[in-house]
Amino acid sequence: MFWYDAASFTPMADPITMTARGLVAGNHPRIPFIEGDGIGPDIWRAARAVLDAAVAKAYAGRRAVAWEQVYAGEQAFRDTGEWLPAATEQAFRDRLVGIKGPLATPVGGGIRSLNVALRQRLDLYVCLRPVRWFPGVPSPVRHPELVDMVVFRENTEDVYAGYELAAGTDGAVRLADFLGREYGWRIGPDTGIGIKPVSRAASERLVRAALRWAIDHGRRSVTLVHKGNIQKYTEGAFRQWGYDLARREFGDRVTCLDGAADADAAAAAATATDGSRLVVKDAIADSVFQQLLTRPEEYDVLATTNLNGDYLSDALAAQVGGIGIAPGANINYVTGHAVFEATHGTAPKYAGKDMANPCSLILSGAMMLDYLGWPEAARLVEEAVARTIGERFVTYDFARAMEGAVQASTSAFGERVAGNLG
Numbered sequence: 001m002f003w004y005d006a007a008s009f010t011p012m013a014d015p016i017t018m019t020a021r022g023l024v025a026g027n028h029p030r031i032p033f034i035e036g037d038g039i040g041p042d043i044w045r046a047a048r049a050v051l052d053a054a055v056a057k058a059y060a061g062r063r064a065v066a067w068e069q070v071y072a073g074e075q076a077f078r079d080t081g082e083w084l085p086a087a088t089e090q091a092f093r094d095r096l097v098g099i100k101g102p103l104a105t106p107v108g109g110g111i112r113s114l115n116v117a118l119r120q121r122l123d124l125y126v127c128l129r130p131v132r133w134f135p136g137v138p139s140p141v142r143h144p145e146l147v148d149m150v151v152f153r154e155n156t157e158d159v160y161a162g163y164e165l166a167a168g169t170d171g172a173v174r175l176a177d178f179l180g181r182e183y184g185w186r187i188g189p190d191t192g193i194g195i196k197p198v199s200r201a202a203s204e205r206l207v208r209a210a211l212r213w214a215i216d217h218g219r220r221s222v223t224l225v226h227k228g229n230i231q232k233y234t235e236g237a238f239r240q241w242g243y244d245l246a247r248r249e250f251g252d253r254v255t256c257l258d259g260a261a262d263a264d265a266a267a268a269a270a271t272a273t274d275g276s277r278l279v280v281k282d283a284i285a286d287s288v289f290q291q292l293l294t295r296p297e298e299y300d301v302l303a304t305t306n307l308n309g310d311y312l313s314d315a316l317a318a319q320v321g322g323i324g325i326a327p328g329a330n331i332n333y334v335t336g337h338a339v340f341e342a343t344h345g346t347a348p349k350y351a352g353k354d355m356a357n358p359c360s361l362i363l364s365g366a367m368m369l370d371y372l373g374w375p376e377a378a379r380l381v382e383e384a385v386a387r388t389i390g391e392r393f394v395t396y397d398f399a400r401a402m403e404g405a406v407q408a409s410t411s412a413f414g415e416r417v418a419g420n421l422g
């Protein structure tokens with residue numbers, strides 16, 4: 001229940017603030033949302049109804065979200081000529097926490113990607129992607145129930161920094177010339193050049209966030225995933241900085257399995273029996289891809305650089321039913337800024353057809369409720385999604401691979417999830 005401002009008749013909401021003890025959301029946080037393009041409005045309608053109902057149920061009406069619609073993508077471009085209006089960016093900046101549906105990527109100039117722009121401008125340095133299987137969801141692997149992982153992907157640098165020069169341009173030719181003179185690197189004039197920055201600061205804050213989260217959530221291990229055997233000073237450095245940080249800041253809570261210290265080996269033996277310390281290990285990205293398929297039970301939290309994380313989180317999502325159900329968030333754990341999002345795109349061929357699967361956005365909303373400190377509502381949402389899928393009442397994408405399923409529209413699926421709360 002909201003109190004309304006008498007002059008403007010807008011709901012009175014609590015500001016979300018970041019304190020030394022973490023995020024404080026109050027009982028009526030104002031949260032900006034972007035419906036998104038394509039299937040965005042369909043899945044947002046379903047997700048919002050589920051989230052509101054879960055919060056109302058969990059807190060008997062004492063808490064509610066004051067939603068604030070903001071615009072980006074095609075709709076914003078049509079109305080304002082801008083893909084990402086300054087007012088939208090400002091709303092996410094001011095309110096700290098927001099949520100969004102998928103956005104179409106502008107074709108032919110302007111912003112390279114709206115999602116990447118938001119992540120960079122708000123310095124949302126962690127891309128968080130939990131991956132778990134809901135019983136009944138069609139999966140291409142025999143034991144999807146063994147997949148229960150959380151990917152911490154670095155979100156601000158690596159090849160996503162956008163430092164690229166097209167082949168044959170003056171810039172590329174001059175840079176190639178400089179690199180040839182300075183380092184003897186042979187780069188021909190027909191070569192596009194990209195730069196992969198991986199800094200100590202960005203690597204450390206990503207690994208710190210993963211370790212803290214893993215400890216807070218009682219997880220078993222954090223694996224630093226890298227390609228350091230080949231890219232020694234970027235991916236290899238990420239691995240080393242990760243281990244160094246783990247020892248320096250979490251030495252009394254973790255066991256590092258990089259073989260660097262005898263003491264760690266002894267601690268590792270202890271861990272094997274009492275399981276009280278978080279294990280920090282590392283693995284080379286290409287081997288991780290095959291082991292996630294063959295031995296998923298050996299992996300828990302994965303911390304990795306940007307491009308590895310991009311590939312890994314989609315590959316893992318496929319193991320548990322595809323991008324229609326994979327939730328995600330982009331977070332800065334220092335400032336508190338966070339944008340929760342559907343991880344799939346706008347699926348334009350289903351736009352406005354009330355067909356798409358809203359699970360990714362619904363479950364991203366559950367992650368948001370957790371982040372606000374409302375875990376009771378988050379659990380209600382997850383359990384209701386699980387129950388609904390268990391009843392084989394699913395959208396077209398699951399129905400086509402599920403025996404005996406009832407194919408539901410987006411809205412009907414959302415209503416059934418809301419009805420299954422609690």
Ligand code: NAP
Binds near residue numbers: 101323349
């Ligand atoms: P996409 O929109 O993710 O759709 C690809 C296919 O994935 C769909 O045709 C559909 O497959 C399936 N799919 C995606 N979301 C689904 C859902 N909720 N329910 C059921 N099926 C779903 O990828 P795209 O076609 O490559 O990209 C379209 C636009 O989205 C582009 O402009 C792209 O840049 C943008 N994009 C945005 C984001 C984001 O905002 N985070 C992410 C990725 C892409 P079937 O037809 O086989 O059923």
